[in-house]
Amino acid sequence: MIQFWCRLFLVCFALGLTGKVGAQQPSVIFTDARRLTLTGKAWNSQPFYHRLDTAAYPAIPANVKRLATNSAGLAISFKTNSTRILARWCTSSHAPSGNMTGIAYEGMDLYIQRDNRWQYAGVASPKSHTCSEATIVEHMASGDKTCLLFLPTYDETLSLEIGIDSSASISPADNPFKKNILIYGSSITQGASASRPGLAYPARLSRETGYNFINLGFSGSGKMEPEVADMIAPLAMDAYILDCLPNPSPAEILARMSNLIHTIRRFHPQVPIIVIQTVAREKGTFDQQVAAVVALKDLYSNQEIKKLQEQDKHLYLIRADGLLGHDQEGTTDGIHPNDLGFDRMLQTIRPAILSILSRYGI
Amino acid sequence: MIQFWCRLFLVCFALGLTGKVGAQQPSVIFTDARRLTLTGKAWNSQPFYHRLDTAAYPAIPANVKRLATNSAGLAISFKTNSTRILARWCTSSHAPSGNMTGIAYEGMDLYIQRDNRWQYAGVASPKSHTCSEATIVEHMASGDKTCLLFLPTYDETLSLEIGIDSSASISPADNPFKKNILIYGSSITQGASASRPGLAYPARLSRETGYNFINLGFSGSGKMEPEVADMIAPLAMDAYILDCLPNPSPAEILARMSNLIHTIRRFHPQVPIIVIQTVAREKGTFDQQVAAVVALKDLYSNQEIKKLQEQDKHLYLIRADGLLGHDQEGTTDGIHPNDLGFDRMLQTIRPAILSILSRYGI
Structure with a gap:
């Protein structure tokens, strides 16, 4: 009997709404x-x-x-x-x-x-x-x-x-997000290959944590040039996330990484700076050249970070191994995470970032 | 010292490969x-x-x-x-x-x-x-x-x-997949909105299970017409999966569902037929008309399946509630699963399908 009334209600509701659609909607x-x-x-x-x-x-x-x-x-x-x-x-x-x-x-x-x-x-x-x-x-x-x-x-x-x-x-409405956390990065930061804008990982981070994650992803062009460092360093930020490592060559990492971090540090002696290893690595499953370049980038960036961390206790590294899962189904093209890859990435980086921010009372 | 040699090897390997690329590749x-x-x-x-x-x-x-x-x-x-x-x-x-x-x-x-x-x-x-x-x-x-x-x-x-x-x-090469399992369905079966062809869920099922899942998804047109039933029923299949419920109207479900299943059954008295409830439901989070239509489709399809199951012990239903997760981030547009939605869907339907197939020695 309950099922009958439930069904009658659904039919009437569906038909009623369909009727409304058939009628003139308000302008x-x-x-x-x-x-x-x-x-x-x-x-x-x-x-x-x-x-x-x-x-x-x-x-x-x-x-x-x-x-x-x-x-x-x-x-x-x-x-x-x-x-x-x-x-x-x-x-x-x-x-x-x-x-x-x-x-x-x-x-x-x-x-x-x-x-x-x-x-x-x-x-x-x-x-x-x-x-x-x-x-x-x-x-x-x-x-x-x-x-x-x-x-x-x-x-x-x-x-x-x-x-x-x-x-x-x-x-x-008010800006719903508190504090300012800049993410400087690559196409992956900019949003490739999320299926809709709000599934880009900085947007998901904002909605899920309530912090104002600012997207400064520049597709293919997050190369840590000194001019870009000079541009982003003076901003009134509570934290910096550097997710740019997919873009520079290994040599550019050696040449530019410490300058970028020192430049930010001159303006912000104590804000957390969080570096994320390049996640653009699945193209290297079979392509040995890509695999070797990624390994070299990891080696150089780890080495640079380690050296800088000796002087800088507010500098952090999030490693990328397994960040998109282990089945190679987390990217659209071997480079750019799809929504599955971004979801897996967030399961690791979201708690890691929140844990770091909490140490700073952010 | 090990790090030095490791680094030297990586540099040489990366440069060597880069050198090769710079050189003429074989035609x-x-x-x-x-x-x-x-x-x-x-x-x-x-x-x-x-x-x-x-x-x-x-x-x-x-x-x-x-x-x-x-x-x-x-x-x-x-x-x-x-x-x-x-x-x-x-x-x-x-x-x-x-x-x-x-x-x-x-x-x-x-x-x-x-x-x-x-x-x-x-x-x-x-x-x-x-x-x-x-x-x-x-x-x-x-x-x-x-x-x-x-x-x-x-x-x-x-x-x-x-x-x-x-x-x-x-x-x-040989066809790497055994048996034949037809999936008749909608745009979701056809592959919207996987980010690459092999991430459409029938393709993932084939790669992950070794069965030959055959994609008969027809975008917006998986409406169970009698002519389509007559076309797919005589095929030499080991199982049928019907994932077409996003496309027909509630009235079409009432009018056509039992005919589709009876038609298949005439040719295959004992193969498993697995129906999946419509997963196209997240557009109904705020749109009350969509929510009401989905509820009515669920009601009608459940009712039809229940009636048919009384005579047919080889007919199964996989329910869709929560199949794409509970955060509404598993679709591209509220209707079509993205790669995250497909992954979540597979976590439920893959073991459910495999469990059913195993009962038939498939």
């Missing part, structure tokens, strides 16, 4: 996202959706400048009581490379606070490589919602408007 | 993959890279016919002693939707037998939406290798040539 109003709260940015600079103002740093390499225009790690924090949320946005005309989804590269994903955590709510899937409009989520219960919309990880966001029911309201 | 010869062994196909039919010959089944829906041309689950099995493997291939001009990578949609991935298992070796990443050439893996040790190259999951493979060192040889 939508769009709000320029620049009127809301931007999180995940290290500088309070223009252009709004660039991670940094490259004009302020003329000496940094051209590739870093180009990649700094990608909105990796940036998110819009807002509140609304709308029952649906849409996006209308434009990016550059670039298209994803083979190892990324369009949603991750030039789309967005939305999370809503419920039960004291961020829960996935929907994606804005791109319809073209320039401008798109998408319904992210609909048919939600009425009531206030605190939302976080992660922006494209690999493209330049040129404009973004967020759509809600015309009868609803939208307003900026 | 490459290409072999038409149709001369090698094709696995994962239910019919021994033409066209070679189509999953079935749609001309032989004029009554099946147009969308199923179109999707049957996609090479999901097909793989080329071969042996070679080459130190590198390349691919030169053409697909249709279609481009991936936002929830898939190019590698999964129209690219390939290679696995090589080592230590008694299939180990990831490299990807063929598409350079265009039509024809591409890619080095999948290079700088391998010499010696014989048994290889398995998974074909594009969402595109039609028009041609494929496999490249090896001109001094090496290539030959067909």
Whole structure:
């Protein structure tokens, strides 16, 4: 009997909602996202959706400048009581490379606070490589919602408007994340090959820990140049994570690593600096050249870190062996973790990072 | 001292290999993959890279016919002693939707037998939406290798040539998988949103268990039509897995499910038939309409299965609650599992399927 009523309720509910969809939905109003709260940015600079103002740093390499225009790690924090949320946005005309989804590269994903955590709510899937409009989520219960919309990880966001029911309201929310922890890194930090922007590991770290992990991943270009060291060292950070080792050559590691760490240290005598060994190693399962280069990078970076640790008790190393698992199924292409690889990586680095931060009262 | 020699060896090895790359590599010869062994196909039919010959089944829906041309689950099995493997291939001009990578949609991935298992070796990443050439893996040790190259999951493979060192040889290998287990399903079965073809869950099941899981996933079109039931029921299968429930409406489940199972049963009185509840449920976290439809599908499919199980002791149901985890991070878009979701799903369905098969001496 209970089953009968349960079934009747479900049928009525499903049909009722389907009926509503068939009927005219209330009209939508769009709000320029620049009127809301931007999180995940290290500088309070223009252009709004660039991670940094490259004009302020003329000496940094051209590739870093180009990649700094990608909105990796940036998110819009807002509140609304709308029952649906849409996006209308434009990016550059670039298209994803083979190892990324369009949603991750030039789309967005939305999370809503419920039960004291961020829960996935929907994606804005791109319809073209320039401008798109998408319904992210609909048919939600009425009531206030605190939302976080992660922006494209690999493209330049040129404009973004967020759509809600015309009868609803939208307003900026507080930045939900405390402290500032900069992650300087490679394509892996920037978000390749997470399947949606919010699954890039710095974004997952922020949502899961409540800390403001700032994504300064530069695809293929996290090479520790002195000009980049000079740029990131003066920032008001509570901790630095250096996950850049996939990009420099072994010789560049020897030439640049100690300078990067010394430069940060000059501005921050006591903040934790956490180095992560290169996780880009599965391409070396059969490719002996890749395996040898990775081994040499490990050797040089371990050696440099060991030398520096003799003078610096706030410098840490997270080793990468087994960080993506042992079955070689944790990457998209032997280099870039897929969502499985990122999940495995987080199971090790999240407690390691939290343990280090707790020693500093962060 | 040991460290010094170790370092010297690594430097020499890395430089030596780099030197080799700088030098002229031996030329490459290409072999038409149709001369090698094709696995994962239910019919021994033409066209070679189509999953079935749609001309032989004029009554099946147009969308199923179109999707049957996609090479999901097909793989080329071969042996070679080459130190590198390349691919030169053409697909249709279609481009991936936002929830898939190019590698999964129209690219390939290679696995090589080592230590008694299939180990990831490299990807063929598409350079265009039509024809591409890619080095999948290079700088391998010499010696014989048994290889398995998974074909594009969402595109039609028009041609494929496999490249090896001109001094090496290539030959067909045996089909490495035993028995035949058909998985009839939706986009999720077809491979969305695995990051590379071999991470689609039927392909992982084959590699990990040694059984020949045959991918008959039809994106959005696994709707259990009587014409499809008539097509798949007479096949010489040792087991059937029905993972199609994401696609039919609740009413279609009521109208078609028992016919599908009865039709298979007429040809196979005693083979196990395993139904998987719809895993496409995370879009319903906030979307109440999706949640209600999924609940109704569960209710109807459970009810149908229960009724059928009273007469059929070889019919099984795998429930989907929690199959992708409980954090809502296991999909790309709330519907399609990402590699993390597929991994979690496999942790439950792999032992469940193996346990059922073992009861049948399969």
